[in-house]
Amino acid sequence: MTGGGLLPRDRAVQPAALTPEYKTSVTRSPRSPLLTLDSTVTEETGPVFGHDIIGPLDNDLINNFTQGASLANGERVLIHGRLSDQNGRAVPGALIEIWQANAGGRYRHANDSYFAPLDPNFGGCGRTLTDDDGNYRFMTIRPGAYPWPNGPNAWRPMHVHFSLFGAAFGQRLITQMYFEGDPLIDLCPIVAAIPDQRQIDRLVAHLDMSQAQSMDHLAYRFDITLRGRNQTMFENRPEGM
């Protein structure tokens, strides 16, 4: 038995709206406190996406921009992991969308004028649905770090943007995945918006040689946790008690 209500969002593990070191947040952060209320049916339901929206190359960013005609440039990596909720349950059939810069740190977007060249074989978007056990996988290239106009010589660490849907609109989450060992992570004011180092560490994907493939690609593991629902005591009672 599962109660319908969503667990209240623990704001202590989330970035505040106003984080002055990340300059754009200064004018885009509400100053009044959020109105905190129990979730309603509006937040407890959410859009459903079916397999009909997913094409065979959608989770393969090395191939999807050219539809398999030519390969993207860069260090080939598999990014994979498990989507679960706060109660440890897999979230199956969930839509994950990702976007990223190319190997040189350039986005294919009208607003990105960085002089690293576009890769004619790389778009930078992918999407997939989690399987029955909540697992997902993307084949891509390692994105380059890139400079940005936040302050003198500010650089974003290598990262992949992740957009996640659970089963409820109130579980909606957008975040970024970083790569283990990148020294720019500790210098980034967007990362530092997260107040708790343990939560930052959870955004850093770990090298996973068990899923790497010889002479082909490295692998990184990134597990993601969405908000859970209130549970009844019955549900949590250990077997036999």
Next chain:
Amino acid sequence: MARRPDPDPETASQTAGPYVHIGCLPSVAGFHAVFDGDLGASPIIEGAKGDVITVEGKIFDGYGDPLLDGMIETWQADAKGLYAGQAGADPKVPGFGRRATDAETGAFSFRTIRPGAAKGQAPHIAFWIVARGINIGLLTRLYFPEDNHSDDPILSRIETAERAKTLIAAKIGDAAYRFDIRLQGDGETVFLDM
């Protein structure tokens, strides 16, 4: 005694950044070859029951300038107040919409049906806003000016009428509404934590 295990923390949010369109609205970023189209292109399918309406607006920052790089998601019930996935819901109302704010004007607009009242609540459309500079997506709601809101659990909790007004759209035509969102400062929109 069974003890409830502590839930794991939710993964931390990070800003969607200025290039959110690449992943979420690829046709806005000029991608046509990768996917079959953008998700959330319309909250309704032709044949949806109910009154068709249009909603337009802008999102303003603390300087009063419109956001030119934001993304809005909307989630709403059908004409009877039922959400997609609930028993009896109108199959022509997927209920989910996505819009970019225009890169030159900051305006967004969409066409949908007027939602019915979900149990115990006045009719509304949920809005979720992400953009560069927004560290965690902002949740709010559009309510309709002609409805009675006195029993709505959210509007009735907002302490001043001035603040509650920020959630009520303006009627600008027969079936047209305007809903502007102010992130900060005078007339700052009420944002929800639910």
